[in-house]
Amino acid sequence: MDFPFVQKVFSEAETAKLADKLAEEIYQGEVVILNGNLGAGKTYFIRSLLRNFGIENVSSPTFAIVNEYNGKLKFYHFDFYRIKNSEELFNIGFNDYLNDTEAITLIEWGELLPEALPRKRLEIRINIIDDNCREFIFNEHV
Numbered sequence: 501m502d503f504p505f506v507q508k509v510f511s512e513a514e515t516a517k518l519a520d521k522l523a524e525e526i527y528q529g530e531v532v533i534l535n536g537n538l539g540a541g542k543t544y545f546i547r548s549l550l551r552n553f554g555i556e557n558v559s560s561p562t563f564a565i566v567n568e569y570n571g572k573l574k575f576y577h578f579d580f581y582r583i584k585n586s587e588e589l590f591n592i593g594f595n596d597y598l599n600d601t602e603a604i605t606l607i608e609w610g611e612l613l614p615e616a617l618p619r620k621r622l623e624i625r626i627n628i629i630d631d632n633c634r635e636f637i638f639n640e641h642v
């Protein structure tokens with residue numbers, strides 16, 4: 501994948517294929533941000549991505565701030581939608597999650613707390629085009 505990477509998909513199956521493509525080039529220690537409106541497909545994309553690592557039953561963290569999954573690799577899954585401020589994050593040791601070089605950290609709605617994001621990250625924006633069509637934009641911040 502060369503960045504910025506832009507692709508339109510026309511079905512959930514195509515979104516899953518795109519997630520499979522990212523799975524081939526994602527590494528321990530990376531942080532991936534997913535931005536896009538309600539129902540854009542952030543959770544869907546993460547669920548498809550994690551299937552590549554033998555992880556099922558992915559759902560957004562609601563009561564807990566973070567979900568942890570262990571498969572072929574370890575993942576932390578955050579959703580900033582219900583988090584009020586970065587203090588709330590730092591109180592649960594957000595930086596320790598980010599600094600875990602063995603895990604990959606995935607953050608839905610990362611743009612809501614930009615000050616909490618690490619400089620080095622992969623950002624994925626999902627734009628809703630219509631019912632089944634989505635535009636994905638992948639950008640690397642180094």
Ligand SMILES: Nc1ncnc2c1ncn2[C@@H]1O[C@H](COP(=O)(O)OP(=O)(O)OP(=O)(O)O)[C@@H](O)[C@H]1O
Nearest residue numbers: 511512515537538539540541542543544631632634
């Ligand atoms: N091409 C597509 N890719 C992904 N999801 C799609 C696609 N077309 C339709 N959908 C539907 O869009 C919805 C995406 O929901 P999902 O929970 O993944 O969104 P989200 O971005 O995580 O929303 P939220 O901000 O509420 O967390 C699902 O109902 C899914 O079936």
Ligand SMILES: [Mg+2]
Nearest residue numbers: 542543560608
């Ligand atoms: Mg979601």
